[in-house]
Amino acid sequence: MxxxxxxxxxxxxxxxxxxxxxxxxxxxxxxxxxxxxxxxxxxxxxxxxxxxxxxxxxxxxxxxxxxxxxxxxxxxxxxxxxxxxxxxxxxxxxxxxxxxxxxxxxxxAFVCYEKIEVFYKKEEILQTGSFGKVTKEICRFTSNRVAIKSVKCQNNQSPAIKNEIEILKRLKQSNALNILEIKEVYKDELNYYIVTEYIPGSNLKQHLDRRNKPFTMQEALSIMEALLKGLQSIHQNGIIHRDLKPANLMYHNNQIKIIDFGLACLNGKQLEQYPSCGTAGYSAPEVLNVWNKKQAYDFKVDLFSAGCILYKLLTLDGLFNSENEKETFRNNKLCQFTIKEKGSVFDLVQLLVKAEPQQRLDCCQAMEAVQALLDYKYFDVNTWYANKLKSYQKGRSQCEFNQEPQTKLSRQCSLTSIKHQEPQTERQRNLPKKIEQN
The missing domain is CATH 2.30.29.30 (Pleckstrin-homology domain (PH domain)/Phosphotyrosine-binding domain (PTB))
Incomplete structure (x- = not known):
């Protein structure tokens, strides 16, 4: 060679x-x-x-x-x-x-370029906020459309911006699934410009705001499956997102892409970069209480956020909804909520939003449960979870570090609560008859 x-x-x-x-x-x-x-x-x-x-x-x-x-x-x-x-x-x-x-x-994604206006032409502003703004622009040389996030490099923001760039670069190099792809980085005296792929359509929050009724269980679980695939890629790269919420999920043609890694960190640096962060109503309680307990949290904070998102998809209500934002934050911090709805999918929500991280599902387990609910009509989440507790020691399971994709056959072998003759869902009936194990 x-x-x-x-x-x-x-x-x-x-x-x-x-x-x-x-x-x-x-x-x-x-x-x-x-x-x-x-x-x-x-x-x-x-x-x-x-x-x-x-x-x-x-x-x-x-x-x-x-x-x-x-x-x-x-x-x-x-x-x-x-x-x-x-x-x-x-x-x-x-x-x-x-x-x-x-x-x-x-x-x-490896160096900074200059004079961004020479290479891109602005078409419209997509989003503005305290961080800066996101615009849709077109490349003058390839005619490709991109999204450009401009962030002010004042007030000692440069380390945080570089951290976001390095995380996006790491995810791109690993060919991560369902993740916003970074293209280029530019810089001038005032701003960094992070150029990413342009995803048409709206974010999931905008979709939810326009809906008159919740997603069906199948629709919500399909969205969760795509979200968890992206989350597996993030966690396998040693990254914690820390700000998963509907507004940070692009939703187009039934596809999900995770965006905005401005608060993400590498595992081990949770207490160095914005220890207490995220969005009220979606943050794990251990993140909001980090100053009180002074303990590092782990990947499972993202699973808590995923559980809050799943509940929102199924009900159009926030898990910690209250009369004002201050009360929402308080309920979130104390992990005080009530789930009145019944059924296996809401049992899954309960397992994702456990107050104690040791009792919460990890990403691999959550994916297994979601796929089982999609494949089997009468899948019992609580029975499955009880069997899992017998298999794993308390605390983070080894599954978090061994997330090789499962085939349909390997999932069948691991779901001990499912009987051989159980009725199939429409999704399962549409699968090819021949199953090959990788």
Whole structure:
């Protein structure tokens, strides 16, 4: 296998195989008598340029960091090259415009670009808030539509913005499911600009506000299934979202995408970055009480939020609804609520919003229960949960760290409360007869 040189943190070089290569092309340095050709390779660590195709002894090594501002060269409304700092000088490189567009797209989440107005044209404002605003814009070079979140980099906000960028970058590299995809990052003196995919339609809160009646159980569970798939990807990457709510879920063509990672953190940094955060009515009580207990919470705070969302889908009411926001916050903090509705799906809500995290379902267990409710008409959530308690020790289950997707057959084997002759749902009847185990 071909190997290439990658700079280490010490500035030296180390070998990495071409599985890390994100893009390759040829660029030129223009000289007075003769242009010089370089082979360019982009990895998730660096941009290297070498006169040799195998990238041995590259002359230029540009390490990728979100703090660095990368400059593109434009001519006749085309991206024709870029500039690199080298020995206190700026070196210009030129390439095929199509290659430059592709390189820019591949490198977008690893460095900051400048002069965003040169690359994007604003179409409309989608959202405004204390954080800044989100606009829908169109790329002047590809005609692709994107969403751009602009955040002021004043009042020491830069660390929080960089944290959000790093989290979105990590999720993109892992090909996370049902997650908003970051495209590029720009910066000027006042703002950071996070460019993401544009998702048409409305967020789930807007859909709920327009509805006259709740979602059906099947519809609500299908939304939850998509939400939990995204949440599994988030947790597998060691990330806690901390602000799951209908307004942070885009809903289009029955598809869900999780957005807004402004309050997300890496597991282990819960007490370093906005320890008590989220939205009243959807936050786990251990998050709102963190200053009293001074204990780090874990991934299960997102499952509490998911339970609140499920209840909202089924009833159009908030779990902690009260006459004013202050009372809602108090009820949420004390975890005081009443669920009058009956049925297995509301039993699932109860398991997701347990006040004690140790008694709350984790993401893998919640997914198993949701899929069983979709597949089996008379699935008994409480019986299933009792069997789970026998299988897992108290506290976070190992399932949270072993979230390989289950096949239909493996789910059948694990659901001990379901009888072989149980009536099937419409979803189950529509599944292919032959089941192959991965």
């Amino acid at each position: 071909q190997q290439m040189l990658i700079p280490t943190s010490s500035g030296q070089t180390s070998l990495a195989n071409n599985a890390n290569i994100l893009y390759e092309c040829i660029v030129e340095r223009h000289h007075f008598f003769l242009n010089r050709k370089y082979y360019l390779q982009l990895t998730n660590q660096s941009l290297t340029l070498s006169e040799k195709q195998n990238q041995q002894d590259p002359k230029y090594i540009y390490q990728l960091k979100i703090d660095k501002v990368f400059t593109w060269s434009l001519q006749n409304n085309k991206i024709v090259g870029f500039q690199l700092p080298y020995q206190d000088k700026i070196k210009d490189f030129f390439g095929n415009p199509n290659d430059m567009v592709n390189l820019k797209a591949k490198m977008g």
